[in-house]
Amino acid sequence: MEAALLYLTTILTLAGIYAALALGLNLQWGLTGLMNFGALGFLAAGAYAAALLTAPESAQHLGGFGWPWWLAWPVAAAAGALLALPVGAASLRLRADYLAIATIGFAEIVRLVARNEDWLTGGPLGVSGIPRPFEGLGQPWGPVAFLLLVALVVAGLYALAQATAHSPFGRALRAVRDDEEAAKAAGKDPGALRLRAFVLGAAFMGLAGAMLAQFFKFFGPDALDPVATSFLVWVMLIAGGSGSNRGAVLGAVAVWALWAASDWLAAQLPAELATRAAYFRLFLIGLALQVILLARPQGMLGGRG
Amino acid sequence: MLELVNFYIIPGLVLGAVYALAAAGVSLVYGVMRFANFAHGDLMSWGAYAALAGVAAFGISPWAALPLAVAATVPLAWGVDRAFFAPLRRAQPAVLLISSFGVALMIRALIYLAWGPTPATYGLGFSPPILWEGVRLQRRHAVILAGALLAALLLHLLLARTRAGRAMRAMADDPDLARITGVGVGGVIRLTWAVSAALAATAGVFLAVDTELTPLLGFNVLLAAFAAAILGGIGRPWGAALGGLILGLAEELSSYPVLPGGAPLLDPSYKTAVAFGVLILVLLVRPQGLFRGMG
Numbered sequence: 125m126e127a128a129l130l131y132l133t134t135i136l137t138l139a140g141i142y143a144a145l146a147l148g149l150n151l152q153w154g155l156t157g158l159m160n161f162g163a164l165g166f167l168a169a170g171a172y173a174a175a176l177l178t179a180p181e182s183a184q185h186l187g188g189f190g191w192p193w194w195l196a197w198p199v200a201a202a203a204g205a206l207l208a209l210p211v212g213a214a215s216l217r218l219r220a221d222y223l224a225i226a227t228i229g230f231a232e233i234v235r236l237v238a239r240n241e242d243w244l245t246g247g248p249l250g251v252s253g254i255p256r257p258f259e260g261l262g263q264p265w266g267p268v269a270f271l272l273l274v275a276l277v278v279a280g281l282y283a284l285a286q287a288t289a290h291s292p293f294g295r296a297l298r299a300v301r302d303d304e305e306a307a308k309a310a311g312k313d314p315g316a317l318r319l320r321a322f323v324l325g326a327a328f329m330g331l332a333g334a335m336l337a338q339f340f341k342f343f344g345p346d347a348l349d350p351v352a353t354s355f356l357v358w359v360m361l362i363a364g365g366s367g368s369n370r371g372a373v374l375g376a377v378a379v380w381a382l383w384a385a386s387d388w389l390a391a392q393l394p395a396e397l398a399t400r401a402a403y404f405r406l407f408l409i410g411l412a413l414q415v416i417l418l419a420r421p422q423g424m425l426g427g428r429g
Numbered sequence: 430m431l432e433l434v435n436f437y438i439i440p441g442l443v444l445g446a447v448y449a450l451a452a453a454g455v456s457l458v459y460g461v462m463r464f465a466n467f468a469h470g471d472l473m474s475w476g477a478y479a480a481l482a483g484v485a486a487f488g489i490s491p492w493a494a495l496p497l498a499v500a501a502t503v504p505l506a507w508g509v510d511r512a513f514f515a516p517l518r519r520a521q522p523a524v525l526l527i528s529s530f531g532v533a534l535m536i537r538a539l540i541y542l543a544w545g546p547t548p549a550t551y552g553l554g555f556s557p558p559i560l561w562e563g564v565r566l567q568r569r570h571a572v573i574l575a576g577a578l579l580a581a582l583l584l585h586l587l588l589a590r591t592r593a594g595r596a597m598r599a600m601a602d603d604p605d606l607a608r609i610t611g612v613g614v615g616g617v618i619r620l621t622w623a624v625s626a627a628l629a630a631t632a633g634v635f636l637a638v639d640t641e642l643t644p645l646l647g648f649n650v651l652l653a654a655f656a657a658a659i660l661g662g663i664g665r666p667w668g669a670a671l672g673g674l675i676l677g678l679a680e681e682l683s684s685y686p687v688l689p690g691g692a693p694l695l696d697p698s699y700k701t702a703v704a705f706g707v708l709i710l711v712l713l714v715r716p717q718g719l720f721r722g723m724g
Contacts, residue, residue, distance in 0.1 A: 159523055218712055220523045221465040225655045226712060229705030232652065240698045351534070358527060403541035410534030414513050417528050421520070 126264050133267045135384045140274040141335045143376040145357045147278075147285050147369060148328030154366040155289060156321040157301035159220045162211075162227030163329050164354040165234035169207045170200035170330025171337040171347070172238065175251040178338065182253070185246035193257045197277075197334045204330020205323045207234075212322040216315065231354055239345040250344020254337055274335055278373065281328055285369045288324070297321050351406075356383070359413050365423025374424060383409075431563045437681045443570045445677020446577035447636045451650060452657035452669035453584060454628035460601035460664030461621040462518075464525035468509065469629055469654065471536040473647025476502040476630025477637040478540055484551050491551040491638055492572060498630040505536070506626035507619060533648065540644045549642045573635045580631055581670055584624070588666065593620050601664055649701075653680075656708035662718030672719065676704050 145163055152158040177196035179188030215226045238245045245251065258269035288294045299307040300314045307314055337343040356379070364375020386408070390401035416423065451473060458466045479501035483494030509532050517525050559566045588594040596617050599607040608614055633647050640646070657676045661668025680703045683695040695703065711718065 159526070214709060214713060218716065220521075221526055222659065222712060222716070224523075224526060225465065225652065225659070226705075226709060229652055229656070229708055233702050233705055236699055236702055240696070355530065355534075358530075362527065400542060403538045405538075406541065407535050407538035410531040410538065413531035413534075414528060417524060417531070418513070418516055421524065 129264050130267060133264065133271050135381065137267070137271045137274050137335075137339055138384075139377045139380040140271070140278045141332050141339070142357060142360060142380050143278045143373045144281050144328055144332035144335065145353070146360045146364065146372040146376040147281050148325040148332065149357055149361050150325075150366060150369060150372040151285060151288065151321055151328065152325035153361065154368070154372070155294060155301065156297045156318055157220065158216065158318060158322055158325075159224040160227050160322070160325070161224045161354055161358070162229075162231035162234075163357050164348055164350055165211075165227070165231040166204040166207060166326040166329035167333035167336065167353055168231075168234050168238055168348055169203040170333030171343050172245055172251070172333075173203035173330070174200040174334035175254050175337040175343045179251050179254045182246075182251075184249055185242070185251055186244050188251070188253075193255075193334075193338060197331060200334035201327040201331040204333065205327040207330075208323045208326030209319075212319045212326075216318045216322060228350075228354070231350060235345060235348050235350075238348060246344070248345060250342060250346070251337075252342045254341045254343065256338050256341050270339065274339075277331065277335065281331070282369055282373060285328075285372075289369065293317075293320070356409070359409060361423075362413065363416050363423055365425040368423070368425045371423050371425035378424070433685065435563075435565050437685050438678070439564075439566060439570060441678035441681030442674065443573050443639055443677070444680060445674035446574055447632050447639070447673075448650065448653050448657045448677050449670035449673030450577055450580060450628050450632035450635070451647075451654035452661065452673040453581075453666040454625040454632070455654050456658040456661070456664055456666050456669035457597075457621055457625045457628075459658065460666070461597055461617060462514070462525075463604075464522045464529065465655065466625075467526060467530040467651065468532040468536060469625070470647035470649070470651030471533045471540070472502055472506060472626055472629040473633030473636065473650070474540055474642075474644055475505060475536055475633070475647075476626075477633035477642050477646055478544055478644075479630070480634045480637070481544070481549060481551060481642055491553060491634055492576075495576075495631060495634055498634050499627045502626040502630040502633075503623045506622040506629075509536075510618070510622050537644055537648065544642075544644070546644060551638060551642075553638060569638050573639065576631065576635065580628065584628070584666060587624065593617070597621060652708075653701075653704035656704045656711075659708060659716075660711050660718055662720035665718070665720050668718060668720040676707060679703050679707055 145167065149160060149163060152160045174196045176185065176187040177189050177191040177199060178193055180190055181188055211230050215223055218226060239248060241247070256266070256270060257273060258266045260266070261269055296307065296312050296317055299310070300312065300317050304314050340347065360375040360379045361372055363379055364373070365371030386405045390398050390405070393401055451469065455466060455469050476498040480491050480494040480498040483489060483497040484491055513528055513532055514525060517528055553569060556568045559568065559571060588598060596607070596612045597620065599612055600614070600617050629647070636650065637646055653676055654673070657672035658669040660672030660675065661670065680700055683703045684693040684697040684700055686693050688694065
């Protein structure tokens, strides 16, 4: 019973973290039309910021500084936003497909830095000993309390994203997305608007990274898998319905539940089949994306509203 | 000087030749169908593994298995286009890009399922390098360079001298004008996929001969291929090939010890970032590429 509760808690916590990522991507793509395929880079910035700030001091990497999480998380969000400033300033003038390629390249550079700059990130060894909030409550209540915290953060991000979408700023973003020339004629500055949306979305991703690092209690370059982050979050947003914040959250939870369920099914198979099941899952993710694009391009909760 | 040629220029040209072939394929599809095909890297891997199957089954050399690789990759590209891309032909380029990304995952999964994650080689034995005035050229490198040159020549003849090639260029320049002047759109698209897939398979086999086969073989150079295509002006296969050569050389030369004290310009562990660095530079300074790409 307790094991089942812990398993469910883990899945829901990770679903919440993906929901934060998907909300950030929805601000960028759904609302503003920015094709960011480098969520991984901003997630890494937030994750390493939170990890280094909260971990105990170690010779393996910069710091750690032993801060409490509630002080470190805002800094992690700021780290994602700060990294987005130069990236956005350099690349947001690009067309959608060029931006996609440039952001993938940017995320790869972040991965190289995380792997090679030992003094900063601990290199391949990563940062260990990251404290998880509420650990003192023991099992199973510690993880449950952490899940509630993640849920609270996601609810806050959702409220913020909704408020943004319905504000004059959000309307201006949609105007830039749908007809840049008309927005310009109405006196809007598309470049500045895009940059603000890009930075805000990246802050969401940084916060998601912080929650991820504190949940795992360890963070290293192996956690930076483009398929499981940058690309999976696209599948989630498209499945849920890009443009809709509710869709982003629903897509994240639904796709992650499927991902985790297939993981569980694979674990029931004999060992040699289990590794193949992971590849089969990769195939199904690709196929699911095609089916959604062909059959219901607007996603579960459609409309780029 | 000889060290520069042997250890930096020649490897740079070989890598550049692979990038050039890959980039020309990406650029062709972009020109005719107006989308960035993220599955191109995995088509390369597919071709490389198809050649491995030929090597294993018939005991031939990877060079002899190249036609098999092409024959296995072209129908895959046609099938994927028919099943997934054709219904989205009128959609935004962004949607096609995401769809091609899904296709990339599916092809990669098939490679994993068939061959597993362990790196493999063609088992091309050692043969003594060609020596000339102290310049050492590995035989496989000589074949790769000659093969890339031949492929470029064939591509040039196709685009410049044949009716089908002219139709492809007409589609790339102005699809609507091409359509009303009676260019068979379906045929041009099929031909484009065939040429692009053949280039991908060739690039994949060459890269696998030079390094080793892994399921991520092609995906790992996809971004460099895009960078080369954009550098050369997207939609211009010749520009893409030149861009590939420039990037390959830049990548290898970045670790040449030029600084005082024998330090290279860039730490070799950051070598793969050179392509992205060049890409960002090009996008900022001359987004249309060396030769004006299409809008």
